[in-house]
Amino acid sequence: MTRLPDRTVEHLRRVSEWPDLSGTRYQLEELIGQGGMGWIFRATDRELSREVALKVLRTGASDLDSMARLRREARVLARLEHPGIVSVHDVGTLADGRVFYTMKLVRGVRLDQPADDSSLPDRLRLFLRICETVAFAHAHGVIHRDLKPGNIMVGPYGEVLVMDWGIAKVREAPELPARPESAPQAAEEESFMGQTIEGTILGTPGYMAPEQAKGQVGLIDARTDVYALGAILRYLVTGFDPTRPGAGPVRKAPLPLAAVVEKAQALDPAQRYSSALELAEEVARFLDARPVVAYREGPLERARRLGAKYQAAILLILAYLAMRLLVLVTREL
C-alpha cells in the first residue's frame, strides 16, 4: 500500500467533508468559494436541470449559532429582491444536520481579485452600483456589516452583486413583508440571531467601523456600512486593501475623492455621510466634475475642474474667437 502524499491526504479529507447531497434534488459539482463559515459549491438542480450555487456550512462551523445564521442569511436574501443581490432558490437541511441554501449561480470575478486596467470613472461607476444596492438593503432594514471587496462580485457585463449577507443586522421596517404564520421556527431563529449580543465583534478588520470593532451593537446602523463603503472606495481609487499587510496604495487619489473617503470613514458616525445614497451622490458629483461637499477647492482647482468639465465648449469658443481675429486681421490688411 503506497503512502499517500500529503496533498492527496488533504484533498481526500476535504472530499470527505463535502456535503452529502443524497436525498436532495442537488448534485455537487465543484467547490467554487469558501469563507469562514461556509463553502460555496457549483451544483446541479436535477429537477430543473440547471446549475446553482449551493452554500453549506463548513463542518467545523456546524453549531446551532452558525446554522441559525445561515438560515437567516437565506431569508435576508429572499427578502431583498434587487439586481445587485443574488436571488435565493431554496433552503434545506442535509442528512448530517447541516443547513444549506441554493441561489443563482453567479459567474464573475470578486472585486479583490487582480484588478483589470479599467479607468477611474469606470471604477467609480461600479462603486455607485454597489452604493445603490446597499442603499436598497438599508431601505429594507438590512445592514450588511461585512462589506469589503471580497464580498463584491462583478459580472462579465459589469453587473455588480453584493454577496455574503451572513452577519447582516436586520431591523423591522415597514417595507418588510410580513412573515408567514406557518414559520414559527424561522421566527424563533430571527429573534435569536437578529439580536447580536452587545460586545460581539463580527466583521472584517480594516473595513469595520469603529463602533462595530468595539462590539457596540446598539450603535450599528446604515452609517456603519457607509464606513465600509468608504474603505471600498479607497480601494477602488488607490488600490489600498487594509486586509493585505504591507501593501500600500498603488495610485494617488484625487484630493476631492480623498476627502470623500475621509468623510465616509470618519470615526464619529455623525460626521459620516448619513446614507449610502448620500455617499453615492458625492461620487456622482465628482464624476460629473461638480464640486463635492466634502472638499473645499481653491480658485485654481475650481478653474481646472471647470476647464476639464467644459473643455469642449471652451475649445469651441476659442476656435470661434481665433476665427474672428483672423477675419479682422485679414480685413485690416
Added chain:
Amino acid sequence: MAAFPQTRTSVVRELRSRDPEVYRRAFDGLVAAYWKPVYFHLRLRWEILDAEAQDLTQEFFLRLLEKRYLDRYDSARSRFRTFLRLCLDRFITNQKKASTRLKRGGETVPLSLDFAGAEQEVREVASEYADPETRFHREWVRSLLALALEDLRRRCEETGKTTHLALFQRYDLETPDSGPASYQHLAEAFDLPVTQVTNHLAWARREFRRLLLERLRHLCGSEREFRAEAKALLGVEVA
C-alpha cells in the same frame, strides 16, 4: 490483508469475541490501520533502528493478540488510538527495562507488512512532524484514508464500476500542481458526456466517504468516540 468488515461493529467489541474468525478479522483490520503509525513511532519517537523496530512492531501486535491487552480498553476513559499508543509506549518501556527482548520461536507466523516501503518513508515523516503525538495521529489518518481507498477499489471492481474508479483516480487522486483536470477534459478522455462524468464522480466520492466512515467506525471503541473522531479528524457530523 484485512478484508473489509461486513458489519459496523466496533473493532474493540470484535476483539473481545470468542469466535476466532471474528477475532482474526478484527485483528487484521487493526494491524492494517495502525502498523505504519506504530512503526514510525518506534523509529522516530523511540529512535529504534529499523531492523529492531520491525521486530518490535511485529511483536507488539502479536503480544496484543496473545495477551488480549485490548480487553482492558475502556471507551469511557480514552480514545482507542490514544489507548493503543499508550500500550505501545508501555510495551517499549518494558522491553527496555528487560533490556533483552524475547526472541520469538519459529512457530510464530510473522505479519506480512511492507517494512521496506515504510523505511523509505521514515525520513519524510521525520521532517514533516516534530511532535510524536501529531505524527502518530497524522499517520493514522493517512492509513485510514488509504484503507478506505482500497475498499473503494474493491467495491468498484465488485460492482463493475471501473469507470467511476478511474475518474475518481484521475480527478481526486492524481491532481497535478496545476489543479485537477477539467470535467470537460475528463469527458473527452473517457468519451462520456460531462454530466456522466460528474455523476460518476459524485457516486465515487459519496461511496468513498461512506467507506471511510465505516472504517473509522470499526476502529473506534464506541459510538461516541466514532462521532467525536469523525468530527475531529474528518470534520464530518454523522447522523
